[in-house]
Amino acid sequence: MKLWGIDLGGTKIECAVLDNENNLSVIARKRLPTEADQGYEHIISQIVKLVNLVSEELGEKPAKIGFATPGVLDPETQTMKNCNTVCMNGNPMHKDLEEALGIPVKIANDANSFALAEALMGAGKNYPNAELVFGVIMGTGVGGGLVVHGKVIGGHHGIGGEWGHNILEENGDACYCGKSGCAEKVISGSGLENFYEKQTGTRLKLKEILERYEAKSDVYAEATIDRMLEYYGRGISTLINVLDPDLIVIGGGVGNIDLLYTEGYERIKKYIFNNKKVTTPIVKPLLGDSAGVFGAALL
Template sequence: MNLWGIDLGGTKIECAVLDSAKNLEVVARMRLPTESVNGYEHIISQIKKLVDMVAEQVGEKPTKIGFATPGVLEPDSQLMKNSNTICLNGQPLKADLQNALGVPCQLANDANCFALAEALMGAGKEYHTAEVVFGVIMGTGVGGGLVVNNKIISGHHGIGGEWGHNILDEDGEQCYCGKKGCVEQVISGPALERFYEKESGEKVTLKTIMERYYGGQDIHAKNTVERLLEFYGRAISTLINVLDPGLIVIGGGVGNIDLLYNDGYERIKKYIFNKGVVTTPILKPRLGDSAGVFGAALL
C-alpha cells in the first residue's frame, strides 16, 4: 500500500507518495503554493487540488494521508495552535481535511515529522540502536521533534519535543510566546542577526556574519558566534540531560554552521551532567527539505 504524506508549509504545500512501509521509494512528488493570504478555506481547497493531481499521476486515490503541519493539533479541543500560519490557529484542521478529502488523516508537527523521517530514512539509518532520536530545527525559528522506538512522542499537551520555547537567556529578547529569552530568541538565524546589528549598528545576513567571523577581523562577528556556541552548548546539554538521546539531528539554516559540530560540541561538555563526557552523535540531516513530507508519509 502506498504511503501518502503532505507537508503543509507557509508558502508551499508538498505531497509525496512512498511505495510502501517496506520499500520507502518515492513514487510521486508534487507542490502547489499555499497562498495562505487567501485564508483557511483556500488552504483546504489547495490541499484537495494537490491530492487530486497526485492521485491522477499515480493512478489511485489515497486510503489515508499523513500531514506535517506548522503548529500542533491540541489533543483535547482538536483545534490547531502555535502555528506561524496564523489562519490555521483555532481551526479543526484534521476534521476539515477528513471531510474535504474523504479519508482518515493523521497530523503531526513539522519538526516531529523531520525527526521521524531522519530517524527512519536519513541520518538514523546508520544508528539502528538509537532508541531515542531528537530532531532539532535551528533556522528562522527553533523547534524540535522527539522520536522514541520509531514513534513520534507528541505528548500530553501535543507539545512533545518543543525545545525552542524554554528560557535560555533571562536577559534576552521578548518572544511572541510571552516569555523572554527563549531558545528561539537567542540562537535562531534572525536572533543572531539582531544581536550582530545591536553590537555593530549594521544589519547583515547570517551568511555575511559567518564570512566576517572566518575573516578574523570583525570583533562583532566574533562576539555573535561566541554567543551562539555558548548558548548552543547550554541548550543542547539540557536535551541530553533530560532525554539522553542516541542521536541528535540538526536541521535548518543555522544547523549548516560547521562550528556547531566541533567547537559547539565541546561547549556541551561544560553543562552536561556526566562529568564532561559527551558521546552523543550530533549530525546534519541527510534528507534536506524532503524530511517534512517524508515524515508525514511515515505517520
C-alpha cells in the first residue's frame, strides 16, 4: 500500500509517496509553486496538477491522500481558519479537494503533521515507548502538534497543540490573534529580533544576536537570549504540567539553538509542578524539511 501526502505551503506544494510495505521508504517526491497570489481556486488546480504528475510518474493514482496545511479545518463549519495563506480561510477545502481529486482526503495542520512524522519516522524512533509526543514549532511563529498512540489529536475546535497563542508575557506585544504577549510574540525568531530592536534601535537577525551573546560583546544580546531562555522555560513547563508528554521534539529555526537543550532545560525546572525535577526528553527533529509532507502521508 502506498501512502500519499501533500505539504501545502505558502510558496510551494510538495507531494511525497511512501511505501507502507517497505519501511515507509520514499518512492516519489515532486514540487510545484503554490502561486497563492492567484487565489484559492488556483491553489486547488495546482494541487490537482501535482497529483496528476506524480500519478503519471508512478503509473497509478492514489486511493486516498493526506494534506498538511498552514491552518486548520474548523470541525464545526468545515472551512479553513488560521491560515497564513489567507485566501484559504473561510473555504471548504476538505470538500473542494475531495471533489477535485475524486478520492477521500484527510487534512491536518502542518505542526500536527510535523509531530506525527517525527513521532513515527523521526526522533520518536529513538523513544519507542513514547505514547504521547508533542511537536513544538519555534520559528517565525510558534505552534505545536500533539500525537497520542500514533494519531494526531486535533481537538474539539481543531486547535489541539496551539500553545503559541497562550499568554507568556503580561502586557506584551500585540498579537494578530487579538491578545498580547503570546508565546508567538515572545519566543519566536521574529519576537526575539523585535525585542532586541526595541532595546537598541538596531535590527539584527537572530543568528547575529546569538553570536553577540556567545561572544559576550553585547549586553542587549545577552538580555535577549536570557529572556528567551526564561520564557521558554515557562512555556515548556506549562506543556509538561498539562500534558506530561513522553517526548518533546522542537522544530523551527529557533529550535536549532543548543542553549534550549541545556540552560533552557534548567529553566523548565523553575516552573514545573514536580518538585523542580524534569526528565522529559526534549530533542531536535531528525526529518528536517521532510517532516510536513511525510506527516501528511502518514495521516
